[in-house]
Amino acid sequence: MDKICQKILIAGCGGHAKSLADSINSIGQYRISGYTSPLADDAFPYPCLGEDECFPQIFESGVTHAVVGIGFMGKGKVRDRVFEQLRKNGFTVPVITDPSATVSTTAAIGEGTFIAKGALINAHASIGRMCIINTGTVLEHDVKVGDFSHIAGGAVLCGEVQVGNHSFIGANATVIQQVKIGNNAIVGAGSVVLAHVPDETTVYGVWKGIEKMASFSVVLDPKKAGV
Ligand SMILES: CC(C)(COP(=O)(O)OP(=O)(O)OC[C@H]1O[C@@H](n2cnc3c(N)ncnc32)[C@H](O)[C@@H]1OP(=O)(O)O)[C@@H](O)C(=O)NCCC(=O)NCCS
Secondary structure, three states: OOOOOEEEEEEOHHHHHHHHHHHHHHHHHHEEEEEEEEOOOOOOOOOOOOHHHHHHHHHHOOOOOEOOOOOOOOOHHHHHHHHHHHHHHOOOOOOOOOOOOOOOOOOEEEEOOOEEOOOEOOOOOOOOOEEEEEOOOOEOOOEEEEEEEEEEOOOOEOOEEEEOOOOOEEEEEOOOOOEEEOOOEEEOOOEEEEEOOOOEEEEEOOOOOOOOOOOOOOOOOOOOOOO
């Protein structure tokens, strides 16, 4: 017997949309109806259904589910805006978990969050709405991530780490246990984060905190960090 598939829209068609499409197809629960974008991308093998203004017609046509295929590198609120529009137009924005990811049964995952290939989310972790938990990340026990944050490929958040809203943890960064990363913060690729990162602050290299800045640690906007 054929599986009943829900029709799903991808808002956006860049690299993040391609990763999402791959995982959606692996799950087998949805059929991708197409994508919305101001520019069609011939390399993305789905119909372009128009721009964001077409959300009402797309929903009326029976496409009830949608995901936001727009990435986030620590700046801008495009994902928020598109998510709000999708919700306003009646779409369900589901959690997409690639079948190769491992998610503890005691972990909580918020609406619209994407768990990419090979991610590992351990016991009692809690992830907010619309996050990107990217390829091969490790979120250890009791980690908390707020809304709209992106943990990039290979990053490791050790036990009880907290990440705020709209923050970006770069690829392969390691954040040691119990460290708190604020809202709208950016951690550079490959960083080792040993101390709290204030709101609105970018750090990279070995981050030991404001008081003990290591030679490779820089607060790109010291005023915002209260220095
Ligand atoms: C930290 C980051 C956000 C800074 O970006 P930026 O503000 O544009 O900074 P710049 O590229 O101008 O770099 C400023 C300086 O910091 C250095 N630098 C930047 N990122 C660094 C990093 N992650 N580690 C060490 N040094 C870094 C640059 O070499 C440069 O040094 P210089 O002044 O001696 O030439 C960015 O470099 C980064 O690491 N982004 C994450 C990328 C990533 O994880 N992508 C995954 C996509 S899914």
